[in-house]
Amino acid sequence: MADAQRLDIPEFTSDTRLAGRTAIVTGAGSAGEMGGTGSDIAVLLAAKGANVMILDVDEARAWHTAEAVERVGGTCLVAIADITEQEECEDAVDKCVREFGGVDILVNNAAIAPGEQENLRSMWDKIIALNLTAVKLMSDAVLPSMFEKGAGSIIHITSVAGLRAGGGIGYSASKGGLIAMAKAQAYEYGPRGVRVNTVAPGHVAIPMGLGFAGWNGGGTGEMRRRRAKATMLGTEGTGWDVAFAVLYLASDEASYVTGHTIPVDGGTTEVFPIVMAETIVGDGSGSL
Ligand SMILES: NC(=O)c1ccc[n+]([C@@H]2O[C@H](COP(=O)([O-])OP(=O)(O)OC[C@H]3O[C@@H](n4cnc5c(N)ncnc54)[C@H](O)[C@@H]3O)[C@@H](O)[C@H]2O)c1
Numbered sequence: 001m002a003d004a005q006r007l008d009i010p011e012f013t014s015d016t017r018l019a020g021r022t023a024i025v026t027g028a029g030s031a032g033e034m035g036g037t038g039s040d041i042a043v044l045l046a047a048k049g050a051n052v053m054i055l056d057v058d059e060a061r062a063w064h065t066a067e068a069v070e071r072v073g074g075t076c077l078v079a080i081a082d083i084t085e086q087e088e089c090e091d092a093v094d095k096c097v098r099e100f101g102g103v104d105i106l107v108n109n110a111a112i113a114p115g116e117q118e119n120l121r122s123m124w125d126k127i128i129a130l131n132l133t134a135v136k137l138m139s140d141a142v143l144p145s146m147f148e149k150g151a152g153s154i155i156h157i158t159s160v161a162g163l164r165a166g167g168g169i170g171y172s173a174s175k176g177g178l179i180a181m182a183k184a185q186a187y188e189y190g191p192r193g194v195r196v197n198t199v200a201p202g203h204v205a206i207p208m209g210l211g212f213a214g215w216n217g218g219g220t221g222e223m224r225r226r227r228a229k230a231t232m233l234g235t236e237g238t239g240w241d242v243a244f245a246v247l248y249l250a251s252d253e254a255s256y257v258t259g260h261t262i263p264v265d266g267g268t269t270e271v272f273p274i275v276m277a278e279t280i281v282g283d284g285s286g287s288l
Pocket of ligand 1: 035036061
């Protein structure tokens with residue numbers, strides 16, 4: 001990875017909270033200094049002692065995150081797979097079980113959020129295949145190992161777009177589907193010790209979110225200001241904020257939490273849009 005910028009890692013304490021556990025994070029690859037949620041989750045879980053499989057379809061991106069895991073003193077394994085293919089999911093999980101002896105944590109993070117300016121069937125199929133079907137395939141692939149252990153934590157990364165309109169038809173359907181699927185999985189697998197929850201990021205400053213806001217396409221920053229002002233806190237979140245919610249759900253501290261969604265959204269889904277409107281559109285002083 002000679003040319004890639006190093007992934008930016010904030011100061012946090014490494015510890016052994018997840019020692020002896022193995023986690024698979026899908027879409028954990030990254031490029032450049034700003035990581036996405038997948039890479040931040042992989043680095044944080046590794047810093048907390050888990051063995052982490054960095055699973056991505058893009059080899060260069062996967063190794064970029066692996067370098068960051070190494071920097072925090074973590075242990076990781078790279079697997080290159082297209083998780084829309086059942087066999088590739090199963091092969092990746094087999095590789096993880098061979099290397100680390102089982103799977104305790106699965107984080108279903110990989111997703112696409114393409115602009116859905118046109119209501120195309122082809123776009124719908126692509127979104128559902130990765131954002132929803134692949135999550136089912138990966139969950140099914142890890143279940144035998146979790147059932148054998150009588151324990152496991154599966155976390156789907158959904159979105160506030162699964163709770164509110166405005167993020168696109170296919171994307172919202174896929175992310176809302178994950179919330180419903182997690183409840184159904186939690187019900188089915190709870191008696192066998194497997195917990196299933198989701199984390200719903202809001203306006204987080206990661207490449208995917210900023211691309212959606214026009215950042216990569218030369219956006220002016222006005223959209224970012226509005227994203228920040230749409231929250232109760234007045235700020236955008238980060239991939240690390242999402243990663244800390246995942247860490248909680250992955251750990252024993254959450255052993256009685258299943259079937260739920262944790263929004264990491266600065267409160268944006270819990271406030272009347274009408275009271276935020278002045279702040280978002282105006283200069284922040286409350287006057288339009
Ligand atoms: N603000 C936001 O951007 C926002 C808001 C709400 C929710 N989310 C959700 O948060 C997550 C963001 O993920 P990220 O920041 O890691 O995204 P990212 O785009 O940085 O990384 C996604 C990774 O998935 C990989 N991938 C794509 N297709 C794949 C496939 N078929 N098989 C395996 N890997 C594949 C890509 O190579 C890429 O490395 C997504 O689930 C997204 O829906 C984002």
